[in-house]
Amino acid sequence: MPAESTTVGRAMMKHDRASAALGMTVVVNEPGRAVVTMTVRDDMLNGFAITHGGFVFALADTAFALACNDSEYVTVAAGADISFLKSTTAGDVLTATALERAKSGRSGIYDVQVLDAAGATVAEFRGRSRRTPTPHAAP
Amino acid sequence: MPAESTTVGRAMMKHDRASAALGMTVVVNEPGRAVVTMTVRDDMLNGFAITHGGFVFALADTAFALACNDSEYVTVAAGADISFLKSTTAGDVLTATALERAKSGRSGIYDVQVLDAAGATVAEFRGRSRRTPTPHAAP
Amino acid sequence: MPAESTTVGRAMMKHDRASAALGMTVVVNEPGRAVVTMTVRDDMLNGFAITHGGFVFALADTAFALACNDSEYVTVAAGADISFLKSTTAGDVLTATALERAKSGRSGIYDVQVLDAAGATVAEFRGRSRRTPTPHAAP
Amino acid sequence: MPAESTTVGRAMMKHDRASAALGMTVVVNEPGRAVVTMTVRDDMLNGFAITHGGFVFALADTAFALACNDSEYVTVAAGADISFLKSTTAGDVLTATALERAKSGRSGIYDVQVLDAAGATVAEFRGRSRRTPTPHAAP
Numbered sequence: 001m002p003a004e005s006t007t008v009g010r011a012m013m014k015h016d017r018a019s020a021a022l023g024m025t026v027v028v029n030e031p032g033r034a035v036v037t038m039t040v041r042d043d044m045l046n047g048f049a050i051t052h053g054g055f056v057f058a059l060a061d062t063a064f065a066l067a068c069n070d071s072e073y074v075t076v077a078a079g080a081d082i083s084f085l086k087s088t089t090a091g092d093v094l095t096a097t098a099l100e101r102a103k104s105g106r107s108g109i110y111d112v113q114v115l116d117a118a119g120a121t122v123a124e125f126r127g128r129s130r131r132t133p134t135p136h137a138a139p
Numbered sequence: 140m141p142a143e144s145t146t147v148g149r150a151m152m153k154h155d156r157a158s159a160a161l162g163m164t165v166v167v168n169e170p171g172r173a174v175v176t177m178t179v180r181d182d183m184l185n186g187f188a189i190t191h192g193g194f195v196f197a198l199a200d201t202a203f204a205l206a207c208n209d210s211e212y213v214t215v216a217a218g219a220d221i222s223f224l225k226s227t228t229a230g231d232v233l234t235a236t237a238l239e240r241a242k243s244g245r246s247g248i249y250d251v252q253v254l255d256a257a258g259a260t261v262a263e264f265r266g267r268s269r270r271t272p273t274p275h276a277a278p
Numbered sequence: 279m280p281a282e283s284t285t286v287g288r289a290m291m292k293h294d295r296a297s298a299a300l301g302m303t304v305v306v307n308e309p310g311r312a313v314v315t316m317t318v319r320d321d322m323l324n325g326f327a328i329t330h331g332g333f334v335f336a337l338a339d340t341a342f343a344l345a346c347n348d349s350e351y352v353t354v355a356a357g358a359d360i361s362f363l364k365s366t367t368a369g370d371v372l373t374a375t376a377l378e379r380a381k382s383g384r385s386g387i388y389d390v391q392v393l394d395a396a397g398a399t400v401a402e403f404r405g406r407s408r409r410t411p412t413p414h415a416a417p
Numbered sequence: 418m419p420a421e422s423t424t425v426g427r428a429m430m431k432h433d434r435a436s437a438a439l440g441m442t443v444v445v446n447e448p449g450r451a452v453v454t455m456t457v458r459d460d461m462l463n464g465f466a467i468t469h470g471g472f473v474f475a476l477a478d479t480a481f482a483l484a485c486n487d488s489e490y491v492t493v494a495a496g497a498d499i500s501f502l503k504s505t506t507a508g509d510v511l512t513a514t515a516l517e518r519a520k521s522g523r524s525g526i527y528d529v530q531v532l533d534a535a536g537a538t539v540a541e542f543r544g545r546s547r548r549t550p551t552p553h554a555a556p
Contacts, residue, residue, distance in 0.1 A: 012187070043160040046156075047152060052157035054193055102541050222385075243399065297469070322434075324479075326493075330433070331478045332476070360496055
């Protein structure tokens with residue numbers, strides 16, 4: 001975790017076995033903004049030898065979760081839309097940047113852009129968050 | 140793969156390392172329809188000890204890919220929207236059922252419903268497919 | 279309003295100046311299901327002489343609102359996704375059929391299919407509803 | 418139309434009876450960016466006396482259409498997702514700002530933010546465009 005990560009983000013990632021198992025690295029973790037990277041592995045490829053959409057989504061979703069958990073209450077994903085713009089394959093390094101776009105009451109909208117190492121857009125993800133009344137567990 | 144699987148589906152899954160690594164089982168694979176199951180593992184949980192959204196998406200995406208590859212040409216996901224309705228955790232068995240909803244030229248719309256073992260809706264996924272001019276590789 | 283319309287639906291449509299101004303007719307209005315029709319007019323066409331997407335969306339949105347207001351509390355649209363599959367023009371009669379797909383707590387998912395008179399799919403709409411704590415006004 | 422409008426945009430709006438009938442005003446019209454305003458009227462209200470979602474969508478859709486028609490070929494909306502964050506009513510002035518977010522081949526992603534006069538976010542719209550092989554008609 002980067003030096004500038006939030007306390008909540010550090011606790012979330014410490015317990016996030018899924019993101020760890022996928023080899024994700026948190027580069028930035030601030031209230032309303034997060035950057036996470038992941039290198040595509042052989043076991044993330046689908047039957048067409050390109051990155052399975054689920055792993056591109058997973059990377060964006062982790063960045064989204066870090067960006068939207070900026071209060072003392074657990075915030076969850078109510079849903080998301082993703083557009084796949086460029087396929088990738090094993091060895092490609094993907095970077096997901098999540099930014100808060102709008103908030104209204106307990107709901108929020110976050111945009112996550114997934115780029116490859118050359119800066120080309122791999123996917124555009126828009127997440128819909130919902131703040132729950134449950135406080136975060138002590139870190 | 141089930142007895143009734145299509146030739147294309149069999150070839151897709153044979154080479155799909157991602158779906159295999161996640162422990163997915165194809166139950167039905169027909170033109171325009173597919174059913175795939177997956178048991179949630181410890182390494183699929185996020186920092187809140189619930190299934191990471193990426194794995195629910197991945198399961199739905201595999202069912203979608205099987206349902207929409209019903210022609211001699213490779214069909215890819217242009218995008219998808221997912222709503223998360225119920226959280227799940229390790230040990231839960233998820234079943235994704237994909238159905239063709241509409242087609243127009245090279246574009247298609249597929250609905251995928253993800254249920255838990257009790258029949259409760261875990262997620263609703265709507266995929267947007269795009270048929271490419273590339274023929275499927277020989278199986 | 280059709281004979282089988284709900285009390286809430288009747289009250290909603292009685293006060294819905296927008297749907298009336300667009301010439302919408304409610305054909306079915308039951309809890310969880312609604313059918314609404316509209317004839318495309320010259321003043322609904324965009325600069326390409328096809329129906330402006332806003333009016334196709336408006337028709338689907340009215341059907342969605344009737345289908346999801348099936349309790350004593352006002353239910354509003356949190357959002358929606360629409361895919362446009364076939365363009366239409368003045369004189370075309372559009373029929374929107376809304377069906378409840380899933381519910382979870384105060385949230386719901388509704389599918390609305392918009393067809394033309396020949397039965398071709400014009401648009402597929404998926405609405406996300408949110409039930410508020412506000413009771414419906416007396417009819 | 419503003420002085421800085423594009424030739425294509427001027428021609429599109431000249432023939433767009435829908436946007437004219439809804440009282441829309443184009444404030445900015447550049448390749449990849451457009452700003453359009455509209456004042457909510459009584460006949461745009463639904464049965465809850467708030468702006469019918471179809472008109473908020475229509476405003477965003479017109480801004481999207483102007484922003485994405487930046488080539489010599491007609492570009493159409495393949496679909497869009499909208500989240501409604503704040504309700505409005507008659508007399509409110511809405512401003513939609515559309516910006517290109519990503520392009521890949523013939524597909525594009527555009528974000529449209531709809532604000533009220535106080536600068537509060539009314540809706541967030543994300544449009545998916547598709548460039549056709551049809552050239553724009555002579556203006």
